[in-house]
Amino acid sequence: MKIKPLAAALAALGVGVCFGVQAAPDELREKAKVIIQPIEPAKIDHPAKVDLGRQLFFEPRLSMSGIISCNTCHNLSLGGVDNLKTSIGHKWQPGPVNAPTVFNASLNFVQFWDGRAANLQEQAAGPIQNPIEMGMPHTLAVAVLQSIPGYVDEFKKIYGTDQIAIEQVTDAIAEFEKTLVTPNSRFDKWLKGDDKAITAEEREGFRIFYDSGCIACHNGPNLGGNSFQKIGVVEPYKSTSPAEGRAAVTKKDEDRWYFKVPTLRNVELTYPYFHDGQAKTLEEAVTLMGRLQLGRTFTDDEVKKVVAFLHTLTGERPQMPLPLLPPSGPNTPRPDPFK
Amino acid sequence: MKIKPLAAALAALGVGVCFGVQAAPDELREKAKVIIQPIEPAKIDHPAKVDLGRQLFFEPRLSMSGIISCNTCHNLSLGGVDNLKTSIGHKWQPGPVNAPTVFNASLNFVQFWDGRAANLQEQAAGPIQNPIEMGMPHTLAVAVLQSIPGYVDEFKKIYGTDQIAIEQVTDAIAEFEKTLVTPNSRFDKWLKGDDKAITAEEREGFRIFYDSGCIACHNGPNLGGNSFQKIGVVEPYKSTSPAEGRAAVTKKDEDRWYFKVPTLRNVELTYPYFHDGQAKTLEEAVTLMGRLQLGRTFTDDEVKKVVAFLHTLTGERPQMPLPLLPPSGPNTPRPDPFK
Ligand code: HEC
Ligand code: HEC
Ligand code: HEC
Ligand code: HEC
Ligand SMILES: [Ca+2]
Ligand SMILES: [Ca+2]
Known part of the structure; x- marks a missing residue:
């Protein structure tokens, strides 16, 4: 009961303002902490999968033209985006929407602007075969990987099979993307x-x-x-x-x-x-x-x-080696940029 | 004089063939060494310049579209090439010729198929402004870099000036390219x-x-x-x-x-x-x-x-970090992929 008059008296002296300034940062922070959580560094459970996923993320041979990879539109040297109004894909076709960043995408409850993919693995099945993104049928994408001895080895080591499947491709890409936190x-x-x-x-x-x-x-x-x-x-x-x-x-x-x-x-x-x-x-x-x-x-x-x-929301972008992609084999299907 | 008959005797016994097999590798190698020299690892005199050059090599903001960098056509994850018959550049325009590799290009006596550039620095002035490659006038390319605080700092540290010049851009790129030996x-x-x-x-x-x-x-x-x-x-x-x-x-x-x-x-x-x-x-x-x-x-x-x-001529491709490019500034000119 004594505190109130004291505070009022201090306020009259202008001291309350000072009190306010010192206390407020914590108060705002405490309120903030209830609804915003800091980004934690990625925990890597399966480094070999992350390495494979990184290669696939940078792999232009997964596109019909041979020059478009995930990294074309989600440039990891920039902000995980292409900074275009709407993306440019296969044959320079403009996409319908702006490309969201892949940084911290693993923390989104669903993927795509309209949420049509439940998670990163489901999402990754989209762009490869999308005719205005990479324009590559999944069967051909898998045939390309299967023709590259280095990939056959890596998939074998990780998934224990000689026959690469698109679900493994998207699984590895998703596993890599989970490391893309800032x-x-x-x-x-x-x-x-x-x-x-x-x-x-x-x-x-x-x-x-x-x-x-x-x-x-x-x-x-x-x-x-x-x-x-x-x-x-x-x-x-x-x-x-x-x-x-x-x-x-x-x-x-x-x-x-x-x-x-x-x-x-x-x-x-x-x-x-x-x-x-x-x-x-x-x-x-x-x-x-x-x-x-x-x-x-x-x-x-x-x-x-x-x-x-x-x-102030710009975080530390992940540092990574530029992946060296395994050489094509003698029967690797060749790109066809005008198809 | 005794050696000759001995060799002849051995040859008659079929031992000469064996001699031959053991001696021949050296002979062919000795002849080879006269006209082919092994690739030596790069000596890096100016690491800061190489880092800057690497950033510029991966910099899509040096293209009018915002999505094409040197690395699009000279993909360092592959063989320093795009593996296309002829390259695809700005607005999906096909180039006139096949893109040569940038790996070991520093060892070539001149640059380009027709030798129209005397060295790597001279060469690097070509593709940025070439309308069917990156389609970006040099004045605009420099204006972009000048608008990015991170680049202004780096150029200042290396070239000692606040005003970025295209010759510095090509110098840094060339210095980076000299490290691309295999x-x-x-x-x-x-x-x-x-x-x-x-x-x-x-x-x-x-x-x-x-x-x-x-x-x-x-x-x-x-x-x-x-x-x-x-x-x-x-x-x-x-x-x-x-x-x-x-x-x-x-x-x-x-x-x-x-x-x-x-x-x-x-x-x-x-x-x-x-x-x-x-x-x-x-x-x-x-x-x-x-x-x-x-x-x-x-x-x-x-x-x-x-x-x-x-x-057997495939060497060790250079391992490098994926460069993180400095953020655009508030006035960084925006890409225009359809211009
Ligand atoms: C009722 C929900 C809602 C509120 C409130 C809201 N936003 Fe948004 N915000 C959205 C949605 C939805 C989008 C995406 C809209 C779109 O792209 O069509 C968005 C997009 C944005 C973007 C663009 C992000 C990007 O990468 O494209 C910014 C920046 C942003 N909001 C800031 C704010 C700020 C600042 C406020 C308060 C003044 C605010 N938002 C209030 C729902 C909201
Ligand atoms: C040609 C440009 C282009 C390419 C290539 C591309 N993307 Fe995208 N990406 C987009 C666009 C545009 C969207 C938004 C589409 C939508 O929401 O409808 C998107 C959405 C995403 C999202 C959802 C992010 C979010 O927050 O909703 C992820 C994750 C993603 N892409 C990863 C990838 C991966 C992995 C690849 C390669 C397998 C890839 N992208 C290739 C343009 C591209
Ligand atoms: C008289 C000079 C000359 C001789 C001899 C020669 N080459 Fe060539 N080689 C060239 C030239 C010039 C080119 C480039 C031609 C072009 O692209 O139009 C070339 C290109 C090549 C290429 C393609 C390289 C690339 O990246 O495009 C290969 C492979 C090759 N030569 C191998 C050989 C072999 C094997 C022999 C012997 C059978 C040989 N060359 C004899 C001059 C020669
Ligand atoms: C759109 C595709 C494309 C882009 C982008 C591109 N180049 Fe090239 N590059 C080529 C082609 C095609 C040639 C061959 C041109 C010729 O010889 O007339 C070439 C030639 C070269 C050569 C000569 C190699 C040799 O042995 O003669 C070097 C070095 C080179 N480019 C480096 C670069 C650098 C550095 C950049 C970025 C500033 C770049 N290129 C951007 C396609 C491209
Ligand atoms: Ca955006
Ligand atoms: Ca070639």
């Missing part, structure tokens, strides 16, 4: 207790992000990737893209414009933004999110701060 | 004295290669890369390719169909063959070389042996 972002360091890891401006940006409700959809270890949400909750999103989101899977009208909430991890590196790649900058994306999802018009200063916070 | 092929081990490094069949293939005169053009450390020679010395080469070879540079009619003799190092990995990529297999290339250059028709068995020898 721990130790400055934000995670702050979450773990390092006050100095982020600046006052960045912290203030996170406070705005938290208080205005971005956190409702962008939460969990990936700040996203754990629910489908409508783009255009308050105000409709205008797009020329044919993508209709979750409705493409459920065939229900009420699922139109619902997309998997993308991760905000490494979002600095994954421009342009949204499923159609229409937002060129983070400033644009944040402004639109405020208006469309929350009915909020941020000031330039608020946008600047939120963007500053988003930059 | 030592320790089985053939080089044999050259250095290890009898067991190659099989009897492979050695016999080399003997045919040597004795029939292939060695006249394919010699030096690169087994090629040190002269221009006509394709079709004895019999004309039939091609639908517009490439006319050295004549494009000298404008002299007598230089038509003269090309830089390509290296045979790692030739197992660099299919298809010839400047137009018309020969799909080594068997085809060897058969044609015999007929067109030497007027010789090899038997299937001879071709097989020569090809077996050519496979």
Whole structure:
């Protein structure tokens, strides 16, 4: 009962403000820790599988043209993306949607913007045979691998069989992708207790992000990737893209414009933004999110701060050797870039 | 004087053959060593420059589309090539000629099939702005790098200036390319004295290669890369390719169909063959070389042996980390894949 008047008295002296500044970082952090978890380094259970998966991820012979690999569109030297509005695939065909990053994709509850793949292994079966991505029928992809003695050996060692199957290919790729996490972002360091890891401006940006409700959809270890949400909750999103989101899977009208909430991890590196790649900058994306999802018009200063916070989500990209791919055999089917 | 009759006596007993087998490897090797030198490991004088050059070699932001880097056509996970008949570049345009390997290119006396670049640095100025390769004007390429803080720092440290210049870009790439040598092929081990490094069949293939005169053009450390020679010395080469070879540079009619003799190092990995990529297999290339250059028709068995020898020229490909490229800045010009 004595505390209250004391606090009031201190507040009158302006000391309460000082109190507030010292206590607040912890308070915001404690609230944050309830709904955002730091990225942990990958645990590698099966290094040989990861090595094989890395080779396959960089393997252009899995494409009809012989020059497109997973790494073409999910460039691991960049942010696990191609930084194009929509991807360019086989024969320079534009894809329908923006390529999401493979970094931390293992933490997403489902794969693809519309969630049509349950997990990474299921996902990896898509792009190889997709006519506007790698354009390679699975039978031919497997025939190529089967004709390369180095691969036959590796698959044999790992899967115990002489006959390579597409499920093994996608299993190895998925196992590799699970290693593509980006721990130790400055934000995670702050979450773990390092006050100095982020600046006052960045912290203030996170406070705005938290208080205005971005956190409702962008939460969990990936700040996203754990629910489908409508783009255009308050105000409709205008797009020329044919993508209709979750409705493409459920065939229900009420699922139109619902997309998997993308991760905000490494979002600095994954421009342009949204499923159609229409937002060129983070400033644009944040402004639109405020208006469309929350009915909020941020000031330039608020946008600047939120963007500053988003930059703290850039983690350590995985370091890896450039894989050396085994030489083709005498009967390895040759690429046909114009087929 | 006693030795001769003794040798004759031994020969009569069939022992001479045995003598012959033991002595011959050395004799062929001694002859070989006069005109072929083993590849030596790269000496790295300036590791920071090599690192920068590696980043630039893998940098798709140096292309108008944002997805093509040197490594697209000179894939270092494969044989430093794209294994296409002719390369696919910007907007899926087919190139005029087959892409030569960058492995050991530093040992070539000039660069390009027609030798129009004197060295690697001069060469590297070509592909970035070539409209059917990366399609990026040098001014824009430099503007991109200049907008990326990580690159500005690196160039500053190495070249001591805030203003990036295209000559620095090509200098760093060339410095990196000088590290792309492939030592320790089985053939080089044999050259250095290890009898067991190659099989009897492979050695016999080399003997045919040597004795029939292939060695006249394919010699030096690169087994090629040190002269221009006509394709079709004895019999004309039939091609639908517009490439006319050295004549494009000298404008002299007598230089038509003269090309830089390509290296045979790692030739197992660099299919298809010839400047137009018309020969799909080594068997085809060897058969044609015999007929067109030497007027010789090899038997299937001879071709097989020569090809077996050519496979011993595969060296150790350089192992390197996958470069992590510095993040774009707020004003980094964006790619335009349809421009
Ligand atoms: C031509 C470009 C291209 C190629 C090649 C490509 N991808 Fe993708 N990738 C995309 C695009 C575009 C999407 C989004 C498609 C969608 O959501 O409908 C995507 C989605 C993904 C996702 C889902 C991520 C998420 O958060 O939903 C993963 C994982 C992935 N790709 C991995 C791979 C792998 C593995 C390969 C090679 C086997 C590959 N990609 C090849 C363009 C490409
Ligand atoms: C009601 C759910 C919801 C809320 C609230 C929300 N978002 Fe989003 N966010 C999404 C969805 C869904 C997408 C993907 C939309 C699309 O691509 O069509 C997205 C995309 C983004 C992107 C682009 C990511 C990328 O890689 O393309 C950014 C940045 C972003 N949100 C930031 C924010 C910020 C900042 C706020 C608060 C102002 C916010 N979001 C509020 C659901 C939400
Ligand atoms: C679109 C495909 C493509 C791209 C991209 C490309 N190259 Fe090439 N490269 C070629 C082709 C084709 C040739 C042969 C051209 C000729 O000889 O006229 C060649 C020739 C070369 C040579 C000469 C080798 C020799 O023995 O003559 C070197 C070295 C080289 N490229 C390095 C590079 C570098 C460095 C880059 C990036 C800055 C690059 N290339 C980008 C296709 C490409
Ligand atoms: C008179 C010179 C000369 C002689 C002799 C010669 N070559 Fe060649 N070789 C060349 C030239 C020039 C080329 C490139 C021709 C082109 O691409 O148009 C070449 C190309 C090749 C290639 C293809 C390499 C590649 O990467 O495309 C092989 C393999 C080859 N030679 C093997 C041989 C063999 C085996 C012999 C002996 C039977 C031989 N060469 C004799 C000059 C010669
Ligand atoms: Ca994006
Ligand atoms: Ca070739």
